Amino acid sequence: MLPVHTKSLIMSNIAFTSTLVVLSIVAIIYLTAKLKANVFGSLFAVSLALALLGTDLPLAKVIDTLKIGFGSTLGNISFIIIFGAAIAVCMQKSGGALSIATNILNLAGKHNAKPAMAWTGFIPGLTIFCDTGYIILSGIARSISANAKVPMPLIASILGSALFAVHCLVPTHPGALAAAATLNANIGWLVLAGVAFSVPGLLAAYFWSAWMCKGQNYAPAQLEQEEAISTAQLPSFGFSLLPVVLPLVLISISTLLTTLGYKTGFAAPLHFLGNPVIALLAGMLCAMWLLAKNGGKKGDFSHVLEEAILKAGPILIITGAGGMFGAIIKETGVGSALGQALGSASVGLLVPFIIAALLKTAQGSSTVAALTSAAIIAPSLSTFGLDSDAGRMFAVLAMCAGSMVASHANDSYFWVVTKLSNIEMKESLRVFTSATIVMGLTSFACIWLVSLFVL
Template structure:
């Protein structure tokens, strides 16, 4: 048996080991990734023994160097939006504007806009009281409201690189973050629409009950910041990134455009969003000490994500050393499967072990050496590869995914209802998002 065949078997076994350790034995994700990466480096690569630890450290450190600021500043924006009431202000304004009779589409936008910068689980916890109130007052079944809000937050979480999975995949594949932010938002919309209509269809004719109003769950909206100010921490980073991307597309790189490119760097753009969030907090009764508390909370929230993402980068670096990724490309390149490979790899990993972040970064590590073989070794190709991975990491949120339980428990619905409506909606959303990504790639690659 050839060395590459042995390495391929070891890579497959290492992926199975990570899934088994995290999904079945509930082992710490970092511990599982480190142990498996070390074992794979020793058994599946030709690295000299003294170089093994260096390879682990390099993979871990390079990944953190690429994503740490973005994740920390993004987490700080989320904390500011929560503490200032900005997220609630956005949700309340959208719902009041749409009216109770349009509660369903209003809930979709309520999750989609704050979800651009707020992690899906945090966003759902913040907005769950409003979701239950809307369900009770509009008599819309709670499983339907929960699915609409849950998928609207989840779509951008998996596709837009203000979130760790898409960001880690973009880093591994060296994709243009500015273009990817805009493309991720664009392709999240058809997926969300598909999930919206699917959830409505799944609840049609069912006797699912609306939520029971509980005023203790709701915060007072009298002192919330204005809608315009609340949008600023979310919209400003996207605006700065969009301007920089547009100037690049038009070929402007020098002179005044240099300043816009600096401001449009995702690190600076999210820093600006964080400063706006702190200003929002200050204008809404925040005190001087609150600003230090925001950064402390952000670091606490971002810490586990950073460690796991860094460990995923470490695992990816070791996979690259095995040469299996390049061999995979050579074996499948002639099949013209293109974007289907990263999508299926991410889908299988997500469904098996539950974490969209782990699925995305592991898929990126596997596919990175094969980009040229699949015709994706270009700026546009790398963006589409990351989007395909993001779509795969949507499918499917079920009982091994912590977000599934956030949606289920904070909505106070039964597990069977959540599986039937929310989980199937994530499957449809991932498949439709990928179909749109693949269709667009036919004209752009």
């Protein structure tokens, strides 16, 4: 047994280090949210300061630790993010995303405009970033609002929430993907679970948005003549779905075979195809074929990759910086101490959710919220009872649900939804922002409830 004064010294060191970690998180929030400082610069500066003040690393090892944390994170996700961005660019340029949306709406009819709007965002949103998806689909949203006489704030909130739900929870998107890479969670299972848990969250946001608009004098959209949507030149619905569905199917098949115990023999080629990098590459090739089939030229493919790299670059840099910050937090040992203090899997899931929700609300980026939460939680997985395949998956899902709460004025996506819908900020805050809070809380409640039977 340790002497009392030794225990006191250890507790003092833990308290001091924990305070430094908390202050470092506050510093990142303050720099990025209040001072509008560059996210990478903020993460690097705070990581370096924490390494010098809060760890026992020799000076010669500080930079090496930063580089290893940065590089290992990028190695896990860089190809996937670039190929995913290329799919999004091709789907936009070929009209594939618009084809999916218009076909869903045509099948549903005007009397089902609201649920159709939810599916219109949900399916393309599986691979397209939420801001890109809203930009592409905003014209359809205004058209449906005007023709079906549905208040525009309601249509905007439903479409925005549908895109946002899968953007936060499904690891075809950078926040969930970075968190999964940091915690070494199974991406195949996360894809399936993310899609499943995004549905109750979206349903909650859907009914909440309708309730918030009830009795309000919100008007339908007013269309200009040039906003009439022509669908004659769009690719077919089936071909448009291929780049979205194929990667998900390949990853799911590989995951199912692993679960059933088939890892070699006939399953080996399927596991290769189900590797997220190869699956997203297959999706990208299908998307490029779709673009070529619908007016694309030979030089367009180089431009697609260039545009995808430009879109992916900032995300990769920020994600790598988050991994760097996580590597330094791991060196402080505070994660293990936090896990020992809280001690159980059910409580443990609440911690990443709260951290992600606070980060998201304070600084605006769901991606930064998810990856920073993952970096903080990773060292304490075993003491939370989450150091298993299922535990890691639920930890990622919890922080991704937290990264939904809440989209408001410091989030660029909030302004995309507000401005492209031509609605007032106060209307958007009242309907859309509150819907993201309800969506995050509902998704987490479902995640936590299921975890009670699984963990």
